[in-house]
Each structure stands twice: as structure tokens, then as C-alpha cells.
Amino acid sequence: MFYIIGLGLCDEKDITVRGLEMSFRRPHQMAAVKGCSRVYLEAYTSILMVQRERLEEFYGKQLIIADRDTVELESDEILRDADKEDVALLVVGDPFGATTHPDILLRARSLRVPTQVIHNASILNAVGCCGLQLYNFGQTVSLVFFTETWKPDSFYDRIKENVDLGMHTLVLLDIKVKEQSDENLARGRKIYEPPRYMTIPQAVTQLVEIESLRQDNILSPSNTLVIAVSRVGGGDKHERIVSGTLSELNGHPPEAFGEPLHSLVIVGKRVHPLEIEYAQEFAIDEENWRRVAETVYGCALD
């Protein structure tokens, strides 16, 4: 059996009891559960709050690191013998959060390897912590790091579609976990740069930049309400939620947004007064938060 197991959002304890039992033999677990012969850990776990060693200690098992390229390109190695023994791939969040996971499941299917998915929380539902109703979200968009010469802006069309309908938009911010410098790339040296995570001010800057190029008037620095979230589910010590206008967030010190990974929510015009009230707790300027909600979004607040 090939198990693909969601780890949830924060640390080693966000795995479900089912996921833990299926992948690791531990004394308090049902004797019938057979531990896996190989357990892969997708490298994006660098965005978990814990190190691999702590995961290994908690799970009582050595983990094999697999970056996303490996999962994509060397899936046959991961799936080796999984028709005869149990193999698990641990991924951050929910197994269906990333496009590469259906691919490996399809491959398993074609190799006649039985599969099982263990679900977990992902940012797509946990973002509800900001107080906005999940029902009121449109499509999710990803924002990649701009370079001098490459500023892909198709996300803007997706945001526009949501904005036109009055829906909220979850914007996932880029991470670069296995980048090579131009020199190392040219010389074929497998030396990687330290991981980079897009910050909230970077994201806001890129959004405003594309708005000023496209001028469809869907984002306004002082009249668009947004909510930044990080380390959702990490409890008081880790989770940060900050709400305000685009320019308020841009002027806020980057460290106030907490540790990566960050996401940003653009509030849609169909917002309900209760959603505004909930997110007011996180506002940089409560008074301005309410003022914009009332005057720009037409919210009738008490």
C-alpha cells in the first residue's frame, strides 16, 4: 500500500492519529498496524515549524527527504515495491493541496499499487481563522516572486474575477526552497541558496505594481481591505493575523507578520458585518478598518 499522509500545518503533533498509526509502529498503537518500510518526507516540510530531526524523534522512524522534483520525476523509486510492502509519503497540509500529489497517485494506479490518502488541515480551510467565511471565497491564487524581467500577472485576472463577484481571495505567497544561483546553475553545481519566503510587504508591493500597470481598478492601496495570516494553527506563540488596508500592511514592520509561511486574503465586497467585526480584532487601525468597511464596502456595522 502507498500512503500519502497530510501532516497538517504546524508541527509534528498535527498529524492525525490515523496517519500516525499507519506510518509508524509505536508501542501504544494497535498491534495490527504494520509500520511502513520506507517513509518519505516531502522537502516542503521546511515550512513546518519543526526540523526533520524532531519529526524523526517523534515518529520514532528515520525519514527519507524527497523534494518536489523527486516526487514528480522519480515517483517510480518512491513507489518501488509498494505493491508488496507499505510505503508512506508525508506532505505538509493536505495531500490534495499541491498538484504533484494527484500525479503520483495516478502513477501508482497505473502500476497497480493500492493507495490510501490521509487527509489533514490545509491553508485552504484553516484560513477561516481570519474570521472570513469559507463560503465567501472564490478561487485561490498563487503569487510568485517577480524578477526584473519576469512579472507574470495572470493572478491578477483571477483576483479580478473574484473581486467582480464580491468574493474573498486567498493569495498564497511564493517560496523558493531549492534555488540555484545563475553561476551554480551554469556550472551544474548542485549548491542551493537558502530558502526564501515572500513577505507580506513584498506581496502587497507586487499586487500594487500590477494594479498600476493594468489599471482595472480592482485593488486600491487605501480602500482595499486585506488580512495577512501566518503559521495558522500554531497557537498564540506562532500564529499571526494582521488586518488593514493594503497600504497599512505595506507600512507595517515585516516582523510583525510573524514567521513564514504567509498568506494574504483580499476581502471581497460581499463581506458580512460579522466577518468585519471578527477581523477587527487583528486590525492595525481598528477605526480605519471599520471606516473603510462602512464607506467602501457598504457594511452596516453597529
Place this chain on the structure above:
Amino acid sequence: MFYIIGLGLCDEKDITVRGLEMSFRRPHQMAAVKGCSRVYLEAYTSILMVQRERLEEFYGKQLIIADRDTVELESDEILRDADKEDVALLVVGDPFGATTHPDILLRARSLRVPTQVIHNASILNAVGCCGLQLYNFGQTVSLVFFTETWKPDSFYDRIKENVDLGMHTLVLLDIKVKEQSDENLARGRKIYEPPRYMTIPQAVTQLVEIESLRQDNILSPSNTLVIAVSRVGGGDKHERIVSGTLSELNGHPPEAFGEPLHSLVIVGKRVHPLEIEYAQEFAIDEENWRRVAETVYGCALD
């Protein structure tokens, strides 16, 4: 502290290790974790695959059943003394899946009770099991039981918005877990009908009925592809995924869709060939599935 803890989608083992440690004192857990003095279980757990007794046995703790009305109307009783001791509310899926949970968190905040949310999988991300990319979903809609005289159709406008953009739509089907007959209601007798769950054929019938009334031509019995899912995450024994056209699903025996709770996904026109390929495995008629994807959705399949 007031904990609101997601149970996930299937049974007692879908709780996360963190959630388990926070709500229950169990021998293998950190001694520092103090069990909660009261643990409420939201009554919608009837949609879990397990009985309360099995949950109590697994958790080693008696549970107090709270229906959604109680959570909404008697939140102060649930929150009683939570500033001095630990109280937990267990809910199916993720705590932010239902509108009543932000409400009780807001109430806790106004009572100065500290809160913590333990996230888990919900249908909103786990629906990815059908093979459609979560990024390609628009807003989620709920479909309520029609009666002779009450056929609310605002969901149709939401579906139309998604269809016009080519997005997939997750349709959540109604459940009635605490219904009174007209007679019992009139006599003020607190006697409740057995729970009712909308079936996939019922949902399809209602969708087609509203389409024929509104005639916006967004749903077609033979040309709209849909995917029915039930008991997501329950493994081979429980999970069911069935894909086909609206009329194929309507003509399929209701028991083929598995046990409740059911959800339905309407496939949007932006569908990617890989999504079609993945969901083909679940098709009532694979050939027709591919034919409609190619001719109606314009998918270029191999």
C-alpha cells in the same frame, strides 16, 4: 482556555495528536497536558462514521452532546468558567467549516476567555480526492431540501457565477438532524424525526428542476459532468466517488453512492485533461465521460 477542536471527516482516529492531547488526559501523553473539565461534542457528529460511545471509549472521557442550536444560543453555558479551567468543543471537520463557530469564538473573546482552535481536514480541501484541483474551485454552495412550497434557488446564481468563469463548484447537500414533525412542533413536543440526508439523485433532481425553471442553460442533464463523493477519507471500505453526467448519476442506484454525507462537484469548463483522466477511474461510463470532456468541455485527451 476554550478549545474548539476539529475531528476531521471520518472516525475517532481523525483527530490530530495535538487535538487529542489538548482535550484528553491519556497515559501516553505529556504529563503537562491538563485534561479538559468539560468536553462538548457537536451533535452533527451523527455524520461521523462512529457512535458517541465509541468516541467516548477512544477518548477515555464522557462527552456532553451539544446540537448546533445549543452552540449558538447557549454559548455562555458552554463557555462557563473557561477563563479558569479548560473546556473543549469537538466539531466535525474543521472548526471554521460552519458559521456558528466564529460566533462562539467572538462570544468567548467578549467574555475575555482565551481560545485556541485545532484545525483538521474538512470537505472543502478533502474534496480534492475526486481528482479536481482545489485551485480551480469557485465558491462553495449549499443545497437545501426542497418542499412543495419552498424551493430556495439562490444557490443557482452562485453556481452560474462559477460556471460562467469555468470554475468547479462544490455543492454541499442538506442534512436534517433535529427536525420536528408539524404536529410535534405545534404541540411543543420535543420529539425529533430520524435524521435525513439528501441523496445524490435527490440533489441532481433539484438542480435539474431549478435549471428548467430558470433556463440559464448552465446545467445540462447529458452535457454537464459531475462527481459525487461520500465519506471522504474513510478508505476503501467507506469512501465512494462516482463520476458521470447529471443524468447518469440520476439513473444510478442510490446505494452505489455509499453512506451519507454526500457532496457533489460540478465540473467547470476550465478543467484540465489530467483532472478528467484522474476522475475517469470513478466514471459510470468511462467512454461517455471522455466523450463529453472532449466534445463539450474541449479537453484534449490522449
